[in-house]
Amino acid sequence: MSHLTSAAEACFRARYPALVQFLHGMVHDRARAEDVAQESFRRLVIRGPTTRPDADRWVFRVARRLALDELKLERHRRARELEYEPSTDDPPFDPDDIAQVRRLVASLPDRPREVLLLREVSGLSYQEIADVVRRNVNTVKQDLHRARAALRRAWVAQKEAP
C-alpha cells in the first residue's frame, strides 16, 4: 500500500497546483476549484491508476468532468453566458487587470477555454490535452487557436487604444 500512496502523493505534489489553476479558470471560483481538485485526488488515491503518468492524466480527466458538471449546475441556476464577441464598446483589455482577464476567460466557450487553460496555465502538451479531453490532437489545436485568437483580439484592442 505504501508504494501506491507514494505514487499518489508524488502525483499530488507535482500536479495539484496546476490542477487548481486549471479548475479556477473553469469554475471561476478559487475555493470551488480547490474542492474539485481535492475530490479528484481523493478519487485517485481510492481507485485511480497507481503509476505515473497514467495517474496524472486520470486525475485531470476526472477533474475536468467534475468541473463540467459544476458548470452545468451553475448554468441551470442562471442564464447561459454569451460567447465572447469583442466590440468597440468594450474597455481596452489590460492584461494586468486580473479581474478583466478572468472575465475574458470565463466568456470563452467551454471547449476552447479548457484547452487554453490546460495548455497555457497547467502546461500540458498537445498529446496530454488530447488524452484528458478525449479529442484528437488536431481538434485540440483548433480549439486552442480559437481561444488564443479571442484573447489576442482583446490584446490588440488594448495595444491600439490611445
Added chain:
Amino acid sequence: MTFEPEDPEVRDPLHRAFPAATSDDVERAWGRVSTARRGAGAWAATMRATIAAALVLAAFVAGYATGRSNRVAPAERGGIEQQLPSDQQLHITVRPPALLPASVIGGAP
C-alpha cells in the same frame, strides 16, 4: 508531463489571473486528501470484515440445514424408525469383492 511554453503573451496574464497554489496550500490539501484515503481504507476494512462474517454465517446456516435434512425423520413423523420393530437387530454382511482371491482376505483356500 512536459511544460512547453508557447505563447508568453497569453500565458503570463493567465498565470497572474489564476495563480498556482502555494506550498502551504498544497500541504493543507494533501492532509485532507490523505485523511480521506485513510477513511476510505477503514471503510473498506469494515466492509471486508462484514462480508467475511456474512459468509461464515451463511456457511453455518447451510451446514445446519443440510445436517437436519440428512437426519432420520423422527418416529412421530412417520419416518423410518417407525417401520422397524424396536427389538430387531440390524445385520450387515460384508462380502469380499469377487475379484480378490480368498487367500488375500484370509479366507479358506
